[in-house]
Amino acid sequence: MKTFCAQRQANQWQALLEHYDQQTRSYANQVACQYKSELASHFYQQMLSDNDSSQYLTHDDVRTRLHGSMQKWIENLFSTAETPTSVIEAVDVQHHVGEVHARIGIPVHLVMRGARALKNQLGERLNEPSARHYVAELIDVAIEIMSHAYCHSHERNARAEEAYRLFSVAENVASEKQRQRAALLDWENQFMFEKAMGVSQAQLPRIQGSEFGLWFRHKGAHAFEGMRETIMIQQAMKHIDTEIVPVLGDLATAAQDPMALLRELRENCKSIAFHIEYLFDQNDALEAGRDALTRLLNRKFLPVVMSKQVATAQKSKESFAVLTVDIDHFKPVNDRYGHEAGDMILQQVAALLMNHSRAGDYVFRMGGEEFLIVLVDVNHEQAMKKSKELCALVAAEPFRIARDEEVSVSVSIGVSVFDGHPDYQKLLRASDDALYQAKNQGRNQVVLAAS
Ligand SMILES: Nc1nc2c(ncn2[C@@H]2O[C@H](COP(=O)(O)OP(=O)(O)OP(=O)(O)O)[C@@H](O)[C@H]2O)c(=O)[nH]1
Numbered sequence: 371m372k373t374f375c376a377q378r379q380a381n382q383w384q385a386l387l388e389h390y391d392q393q394t395r396s397y398a399n400q401v402a403c404q405y406k407s408e409l410a411s412h413f414y415q416q417m418l419s420d421n422d423s424s425q426y427l428t429h430d431d432v433r434t435r436l437h438g439s440m441q442k443w444i445e446n447l448f449s450t451a452e453t454p455t456s457v458i459e460a461v462d463v464q465h466h467v468g469e470v471h472a473r474i475g476i477p478v479h480l481v482m483r484g485a486r487a488l489k490n491q492l493g494e495r496l497n498e499p500s501a502r503h504y505v506a507e508l509i510d511v512a513i514e515i516m517s518h519a520y521c522h523s524h525e526r527n528a529r530a531e532e533a534y535r536l537f538s539v540a541e542n543v544a545s546e547k548q549r550q551r552a553a554l555l556d557w558e559n560q561f562m563f564e565k566a567m568g569v570s571q572a573q574l575p576r577i578q579g580s581e582f583g584l585w586f587r588h589k590g591a592h593a594f595e596g597m598r599e600t601i602m603i604q605q606a607m608k609h610i611d612t613e614i615v616p617v618l619g620d621l622a623t624a625a626q627d628p629m630a631l632l633r634e635l636r637e638n639c640k641s642i643a644f645h646i647e648y649l650f651d652q653n654d655a656l657e658a659g660r661d662a663l664t665r666l667l668n669r670k671f672l673p674v675v676m677s678k679q680v681a682t683a684q685k686s687k688e689s690f691a692v693l694t695v696d697i698d699h700f701k702p703v704n705d706r707y708g709h710e711a712g713d714m715i716l717q718q719v720a721a722l723l724m725n726h727s728r729a730g731d732y733v734f735r736m737g738g739e740e741f742l743i744v745l746v747d748v749n750h751e752q753a754m755k756k757s758k759e760l761c762a763l764v765a766a767e768p769f770r771i772a773r774d775e776e777v778s779v780s781v782s783i784g785v786s787v788f789d790g791h792p793d794y795q796k797l798l799r800a801s802d803d804a805l806y807q808a809k810n811q812g813r814n815q816v817v818l819a820a821s
Pocket residue numbers: 663696697698699700701702704708709710711712713716737738739809813
């Protein structure tokens with residue numbers, strides 16, 4: 371869907387380039403590059419003149435980072451060549467900028483205001499009307515793509531926020547599980563009763579039309595979409611309705627033993643109940659935002675937590691840190707002791723990280739043997755002290771994998787500390803890079819990202 375959309379946007383961009391001759395485009399490019407510094411200054415002057423902008427922008431941000439990025443953006447925009455690769459790359463850049471704006475929370479109208487100023491300023495410096503039209507159209511296309519990516523990302527964030535809100539008020543899926551288990555049993559009992567009463571084949575209740583069947587087909591299958599068990603339940607219901615019930619109901623033509631068919635029916639119902647139980651248990655954890663194995667937060671809520679943390683840190687002027695923690699050489703541990711033992715170690719490492727964090731910190735399982743900790747209200751020294759403490763604690767802990775078997779593992783940790791940059795992705799990338807360095811330097815150690 372995204373690729374299709376990007377391709378459509380690239381086609382529009384390409385058509386725009388082809389609409390203007392090479393001379394016009396080169397002229398506009400040359401003027402844009404010549405005045406890029408003044409244009410960038412004017413763009414941010416316009417944005418900073420809005421009272422609301424102080425929430426997202428400071429003069430310092432503009433001076434240290436944004437002015438340079440804006441000049442680069444102008445340069446790249448006007449130098450986009452007519453080749454498909456170049457246009458696709460230009461579209462990707464606008465998408466990326468839109469996503470960053472959404473993460474930081476810069477409203478679209480502010481960006482539009484800056485773009486309007488840019489068009490006017492550049493237009494005034496161009497003598498040819500066709501070049502002025504070209505500049506205006508090109509900026510419009512870029513802003514349109516940016517806004518599209520912005521809205522997409524914004525909606526996604528809003529959905530995650532909503533899910534987080536539900537998570538916070540602890541929605542109860544346990545009662546739905548009980549209800550559906552009972553509904554399945556009801557159908558089975560009703561079927562057995564009506565079969566015993568000699569109800570005709572056509573009148574015998576079908577599972578897909580039962581309360582359970584309807585719920586699963588319309589809601590359950592949707593909620594548990596993509597899970598193997600969902601397909602298994604759908605297949606089992608179909609098998610019951612098309613292979614078992616018609617034959618059981620029509621004894622005159624039944625070549626099979628009715629008792630064997632009833633046993634098969636019971637087995638199918640049992641397996642549906644088993645799969646439903648599993649799906650709900652998984653979903654319990656997922657819906658609640660917790661990883662099923664370790665009970666830590668899963669990565670689903672990382673964007674929400676990071677955005678909140680950045681906003682709080684900006685307001686309170688307090689810092690926070692991100693620790694990316696990865697177990698060293700976990701593959702050989704799995705290979706030697708088995709996957710189950712590996713799972714037990716993951717659970718114990720998770721518990722150790724959790725037990726040594728403060729109530730305000732967040733501990734996530736990012737997947738596999740990687741964890742992420744958000745330490746709130748810490749500076750560089752405190753973050754490093756805590757990370758080293760965690761690293762030493764894991765290395766010293768004997769992890770139990772059987773009644774009297776224990777294994778030692780170590781972790782590598784990459785640390786990054788909030789430096790005022792509003793895009794939390796930068797912080798995540800920095801701690802990931804630092805982790806990579808810790809692994810390369812021999813593992814079982816902590817590396818602080820360069821700021
Ligand atoms: N038991 C268990 N193993 C997992 C789980 N998720 C991922 N793994 C295993 O974790 C191992 C990760 O291996 P690699 O990515 O090669 O890394 P490593 O062996 O830890 O080596 P380094 O990270 O470079 O120190 C793989 O063997 C995965 O199968 C899980 O949920 N349970």
